[in-house]
Amino acid sequence: MIILQVNTRDNMNWEQLLSLKRHGDTNKRLRNEQDETRLGFDVDYDRIIFSPEFRSLQDKTQVVPLSSTDFVHTRLTHSLEVSVVARSLGRRVGVKVLEKHPYLKEVHGYKSNDFGAIVAAAALAHDIGNPPFGHSGEKAIGHFFKTGAGQQFKEQMTPKEYQDLCDFEGNANGFKVLTQDKLGSKGGLRLSYATLGAFTKYPKESLPVKPNSNIASKKYGFFQTEKSGFLDVASELGMKKQHDQNIQYSRHPLAFLVEAADDICYTIIDFEDGINLGLIEEDYALEYLINLVRNTINTEKYNTLSSTKERVSYLRALAISTLIEDAVTIFMANEKEILEGEFQVSILDKSKYQAQINDIIKLSVEKIYNADEVIDKEISGFEILNELLSRFILSVNNNFNNTPSSYDKLLLRLLPKEVDILNDSLYTRVMNVCYFISLFSDKKAVLTYKKIKGLAF
Numbered sequence: 001m002i003i004l005q006v007n008t009r010d011n012m013n014w015e016q017l018l019s020l021k022r023h024g025d026t027n028k029r030l031r032n033e034q035d036e037t038r039l040g041f042d043v044d045y046d047r048i049i050f051s052p053e054f055r056s057l058q059d060k061t062q063v064v065p066l067s068s069t070d071f072v073h074t075r076l077t078h079s080l081e082v083s084v085v086a087r088s089l090g091r092r093v094g095v096k097v098l099e100k101h102p103y104l105k106e107v108h109g110y111k112s113n114d115f116g117a118i119v120a121a122a123a124l125a126h127d128i129g130n131p132p133f134g135h136s137g138e139k140a141i142g143h144f145f146k147t148g149a150g151q152q153f154k155e156q157m158t159p160k161e162y163q164d165l166c167d168f169e170g171n172a173n174g175f176k177v178l179t180q181d182k183l184g185s186k187g188g189l190r191l192s193y194a195t196l197g198a199f200t201k202y203p204k205e206s207l208p209v210k211p212n213s214n215i216a217s218k219k220y221g222f223f224q225t226e227k228s229g230f231l232d233v234a235s236e237l238g239m240k241k242q243h244d245q246n247i248q249y250s251r252h253p254l255a256f257l258v259e260a261a262d263d264i265c266y267t268i269i270d271f272e273d274g275i276n277l278g279l280i281e282e283d284y285a286l287e288y289l290i291n292l293v294r295n296t297i298n299t300e301k302y303n304t305l306s307s308t309k310e311r312v313s314y315l316r317a318l319a320i321s322t323l324i325e326d327a328v329t330i331f332m333a334n335e336k337e338i339l340e341g342e343f344q345v346s347i348l349d350k351s352k353y354q355a356q357i358n359d360i361i362k363l364s365v366e367k368i369y370n371a372d373e374v375i376d377k378e379i380s381g382f383e384i385l386n387e388l389l390s391r392f393i394l395s396v397n398n399n400f401n402n403t404p405s406s407y408d409k410l411l412l413r414l415l416p417k418e419v420d421i422l423n424d425s426l427y428t429r430v431m432n433v434c435y436f437i438s439l440f441s442d443k444k445a446v447l448t449y450k451k452i453k454g455l456a457f
Helices: 040-049 052-059 075-100 112-124 135-146 149-156 159-166 170-179 193-199 224-237 253-276 282-293 299-303 308-333 335-339 354-369 372-400 406-412 426-438 442-452
Strands: none
Touching (some): 040 193, 052 075, 052 442, 075 112, 075 253, 075 308, 112 253, 135 149, 135 159, 149 159, 149 372, 149 426, 159 224, 170 193, 170 224, 170 426, 193 224, 193 253, 224 426, 253 282, 253 308, 253 335, 282 308, 282 354, 308 335, 372 426
């Protein structure tokens, strides 16, 4: 007989989920005691945007490599645009949540803009942990450990530690960027726990790998090095635990809005890049966008637009606005289920425009993501990251074992002082090298590779 265990834990509640606490706080931060001219959630945004890790996104590939003939999005411009969409989503949801739960405003002093500020900050940081060369960079790091020289470490690590490396995840690396202690700075950027919760789209460990159909289990959200930090955040926010044996939680509700903002932007704006670069034929592409905004398009205005860029820009703005309104409606219709931890799909999976979205994504995969220049950069990225990982990890381990060569000593001088290369844990040492390399811009990765190969002169 199968006995089903019923989860009797309390559902999530907004008062906890909107926590202003930061790492190291000893006193509770109350919303109605905040300085309205510099709210704690606004500070999160500022700290992210001034961080060197965020700035490096200006030279990291979004999808299409940088073009010498036209503008294409980098990780930085993509992140800024996602943040703008996320702010709109958050504010509109905030208005409706406060109408539904007036005590949040009347007793605690929360405002609709608080929701927007949290989601905007989390969205601004959503790609901050992505390695060079787009998503292929994640695959390249994982490949090194699954089938490359990194296989040798499997028996010297726990299954979860090894899986962190084999399935290197930009989201988990981002949590590391935001929370890892730095020299003279405990708790990384010291963001509010509400923003960290909204940032964590996949609140689970690397194992088990996607044990169910829940969207929150699709990937993982923190490395073993940040496990205790994540548990502290989850506890403060009252996030709902899903399993007793493995660390897996329901999402912070606002993480759904961060994901929706990202989904909206990469669906529409990657498509726009493809059109402007000539990877997708104009007439063919415009038809797809018009299908999405057919009910809101001003035909008279549209017909006055003379260039491809003007037409695409107009349709892009309409499409984003249309999908924002739809996402807000979906979120509020499912708010109770979200707070119960039972909502298990992305917001756009419930969209009434899902067919049109899928058509656009399918065309983008065919014409953009598989374009020759994209594939060429991914191939180069694999070779570059494989070489960097191989050389730096070998030098770090030789140094730890007191057998460094003269070359190892030279290479180690490229590592910043804050990289812990003497940790007794092999996993921590190797992860620290991966972290160091993951923060390279595309250009820095290429230049460092050339140095190692003797091609820098």
